[in-house]
Amino acid sequence: MTPQHSSTPARAGAASAALALVLVSAASASPAGAAAGPARTVRGAEGQQLTVSTASGLDPLGQTVRVTGQGYDQAKGVYVAFCKDNGDNRVPAPCVGGADTAGGSKASQWIVPQGDPHAGELGIPYGEGGRFDVELKLTAKNEGLDCTQVACSVVTRVDHRGAGDRSQDVRVPVAFRGQDPVGPGGEGVGVPQGTVAYRTTAQFTSAGKPRDLMLHPDSRKLYVGSDDLPDTADVNESGLHVLDPADGRVRSTISQAPGSTGTLGRRAVRQIVAPLPGDGVVFSYPLRGIGTAKDGDAAAAGAWVPGGAVTDAAPGIAPGTVFVAQGPALSEVDTATATVKRTVTLEGGDGFAVDPVRKVIWFTDAGNRRMCRIDAATFHVSATVELPPGEGYIGFTEVDPETGAVWVGLDTSVVVHDAAGKRLRVLEGEDLPRAARFDPATHEAFVVRQDAGDPAQPGSDNNGSLTVYRTADFEQAAEPVVLPGNHGQLGFASLAVEPGAGTVFVSNPAEGRITRLQRSVSPKVTQGPTDQTVTEGTRAVLTARAEGIPEPAVAWQVSADAGRTWKPVEGANAPVYSFTARASDSGHRYRAEFHNEAGTSRTSPVTLTVTPAETTTGGGNGTGGAGDGPTDGTGGSGTDGTGGTGGTGGTGASGGTGTGTSGTGTSGTSGTTGGTSGDGTSGSGGAVASGGTAGSGGATGSGGTVGGTGTTTTGGGALASTGTAAATLAGAAAVLTAAGWVLVRRKRPATTA
Numbered sequence: 001m002t003p004q005h006s007s008t009p010a011r012a013g014a015a016s017a018a019l020a021l022v023l024v025s026a027a028s029a030s031p032a033g034a035a036a037g038p039a040r041t042v043r044g045a046e047g048q049q050l051t052v053s054t055a056s057g058l059d060p061l062g063q064t065v066r067v068t069g070q071g072y073d074q075a076k077g078v079y080v081a082f083c084k085d086n087g088d089n090r091v092p093a094p095c096v097g098g099a100d101t102a103g104g105s106k107a108s109q110w111i112v113p114q115g116d117p118h119a120g121e122l123g124i125p126y127g128e129g130g131r132f133d134v135e136l137k138l139t140a141k142n143e144g145l146d147c148t149q150v151a152c153s154v155v156t157r158v159d160h161r162g163a164g165d166r167s168q169d170v171r172v173p174v175a176f177r178g179q180d181p182v183g184p185g186g187e188g189v190g191v192p193q194g195t196v197a198y199r200t201t202a203q204f205t206s207a208g209k210p211r212d213l214m215l216h217p218d219s220r221k222l223y224v225g226s227d228d229l230p231d232t233a234d235v236n237e238s239g240l241h242v243l244d245p246a247d248g249r250v251r252s253t254i255s256q257a258p259g260s261t262g263t264l265g266r267r268a269v270r271q272i273v274a275p276l277p278g279d280g281v282v283f284s285y286p287l288r289g290i291g292t293a294k295d296g297d298a299a300a301a302g303a304w305v306p307g308g309a310v311t312d313a314a315p316g317i318a319p320g321t322v323f324v325a326q327g328p329a330l331s332e333v334d335t336a337t338a339t340v341k342r343t344v345t346l347e348g349g350d351g352f353a354v355d356p357v358r359k360v361i362w363f364t365d366a367g368n369r370r371m372c373r374i375d376a377a378t379f380h381v382s383a384t385v386e387l388p389p390g391e392g393y394i395g396f397t398e399v400d401p402e403t404g405a406v407w408v409g410l411d412t413s414v415v416v417h418d419a420a421g422k423r424l425r426v427l428e429g430e431d432l433p434r435a436a437r438f439d440p441a442t443h444e445a446f447v448v449r450q451d452a453g454d455p456a457q458p459g460s461d462n463n464g465s466l467t468v469y470r471t472a473d474f475e476q477a478a479e480p481v482v483l484p485g486n487h488g489q490l491g492f493a494s495l496a497v498e499p500g501a502g503t504v505f506v507s508n509p510a511e512g513r514i515t516r517l518q519r520s521v522s523p524k525v526t527q528g529p530t531d532q533t534v535t536e537g538t539r540a541v542l543t544a545r546a547e548g549i550p551e552p553a554v555a556w557q558v559s560a561d562a563g564r565t566w567k568p569v570e571g572a573n574a575p576v577y578s579f580t581a582r583a584s585d586s587g588h589r590y591r592a593e594f595h596n597e598a599g600t601s602r603t604s605p606v607t608l609t610v611t612p613a614e615t616t617t618g619g620g621n622g623t624g625g626a627g628d629g630p631t632d633g634t635g636g637s638g639t640d641g642t643g644g645t646g647g648t649g650g651t652g653a654s655g656g657t658g659t660g661t662s663g664t665g666t667s668g669t670s671g672t673t674g675g676t677s678g679d680g681t682s683g684s685g686g687a688v689a690s691g692g693t694a695g696s697g698g699a700t701g702s703g704g705t706v707g708g709t710g711t712t713t714t715g716g717g718a719l720a721s722t723g724t725a726a727a728t729l730a731g732a733a734a735v736l737t738a739a740g741w742v743l744v745r746r747k748r749p750a751t752t753a
Helices: 008-024 726-739
Strands: 040-043 049-052 063-070 078-084 108-112 123-125 132-138 152-158 170-174 187-189 196-204 209-215 222-227 239-243 250-254 256-258 264-266 271-275 281-285 289-293 301-304 312-315 321-326 329-334 340-345 351-355 360-365 370-375 380-386 394-399 406-410 413-417 423-427 432-439 444-450 464-470 481-483 495-497 503-508 513-527 532-535 539-543 545-549 553-559 576-580 589-596 599-602 606-611 657-659 681-684
Touching (some): 040 513, 040 545, 049 152, 049 170, 078 132, 196 464, 196 481, 209 513, 222 271, 256 289, 312 351, 406 444, 432 495, 464 503
Parallel strands (some): 108 123, 209 495, 394 432, 513 599, 532 606, 657 681
Antiparallel strands (some): 049 063, 063 132, 152 170, 281 289, 289 301, 394 406, 413 423, 432 444, 495 503, 503 513, 513 545, 553 589
């Protein structure tokens, strides 16, 4: 964002505001746990999200990370900083690097409301939706703080204008190189935290014999290419069906497409090739048809490719084109007219995949157990890659558009090569791999396997499966899903994956069924509570959060026997559990339990310590001296906090006023009461003594008024208006002096006592 420009006073105000972060950083308490991961997101109490681009393995000498936030209260300015993590409901402090008063060190950032008149050039305005996007430089050690020894977090907190406001507190723990990337703790119950699984939520039987699926990226409609399933209906169900993915309702069916002579007729749809912009698809139909249609069309447009039957098709690199295989011949074809633009003929093969990013075509040749790499620009073979030996069966060839890796379903295995053709992994299995899809958001590959459907073969059980792999390390990313009755005797299965992999659709041609699977993730603790020490009668605040799909419910539990048994806390069903601590609560352990349909997870237990409430004894009350006629009387000085005993007020001619002086004790017992009243006014209360308490005024004489009462001080004196320790003010003065800033006390107009 472009910094706002302002006058010099505004800049001074911005720097003073940033220095407030240094002053706050003087406090510290016990650390909380840190978390690990390439990136990490933590949700705040009011739904804010704070994300740090790199949360572990940081360079201790300094590494710049990207910090993004959303959902923040745009009426409140916040600091973004790297600080010691002192746990729930505690100010994170001290902070590494202090305050960035010049805007160049990236030690901290200041996010302000739009149009904030005090922001100057250092304040960065919120974006829409309470968003910000800044950089911080994280360094492990700085001026006595060592984040390799204590837990530190990237934090947000309300700025100097609301220092006690904890509503915008969000903490993202990080770890440096050499540190174990520990998380907020907790354990899974039954399944590990964050376990991904897919469960069946619906089955559709309204689209004939489904042969191919595509979830349109723009319209989100489910397109289904189908053959007829004669045993299930008295009408021909072949064609292109458009379904509502939520309930399987048929929106429309396009059954008519041109034949080789241009005559319309009912056509089966075997393969959906590519989406059209906005809505609709390109598809192939027997024997050589290339068609286009969208939801609601009465008939498809189409043309026939010259030559042999089309065995495979894929989107072209150039707009308005597709690639088609006719056995070993690969051609680039105009979509609208089916005119062949160019062709290359190989020694064998009939299936292929296109890498549009790298402009490469991978053509598989099962008979010769190899793949040919074809340059899409020149249409020449640029490399040949050997496939593992086997029986010759190839189920699919697909390219991961993110990495360029080529996945080939070969016999009962999936063989993965990188973008250059180097073999990376062979993923073994029992059933036949039939289709694969990739989701760039989750970096996962989805593979459908079908049973061979031959009871004579070992391992045949008539059931297929859906397996999910991480594309980075090829490990399974979800529990395999059993697909009952999904065998390959009556056609290959296909699948469609919703962006983000929240929903997956799998076809079963043998039974004329489409299964919708929903992603679920068992709760994963993202923030655990921390041990608490509070004073009896004050509030204890415990916070825990977890992520999962569906959103996990939370219930707090308490143990009074050191964790041997646990019972639920009645009514404690929110991420933040706050209650007034009693002495009997000391030593109790607390934890939060999160549950959704995918599983249950718990936070690590924490212990509450309750200390007795402090009792404060006031200083002595000095009494005013006696008035001596019209002359002011002077009270005696108190000793050890006990004010002197005032004499009897004299009778003044005009009602003279006695004036008491302060006691000189520090913390003594109550002072003696004021003297007996005279006709004049009693002595006034003494001023605050050093460490002690002002004396009270004498009793009211005839027509007199009672003297004032002093204020109790503790710990060497405190500022009643702010509660700021005197030692902190001394440190503040040093910081301000070192920074070259001068505080000017505004003169107040004189007032009459």
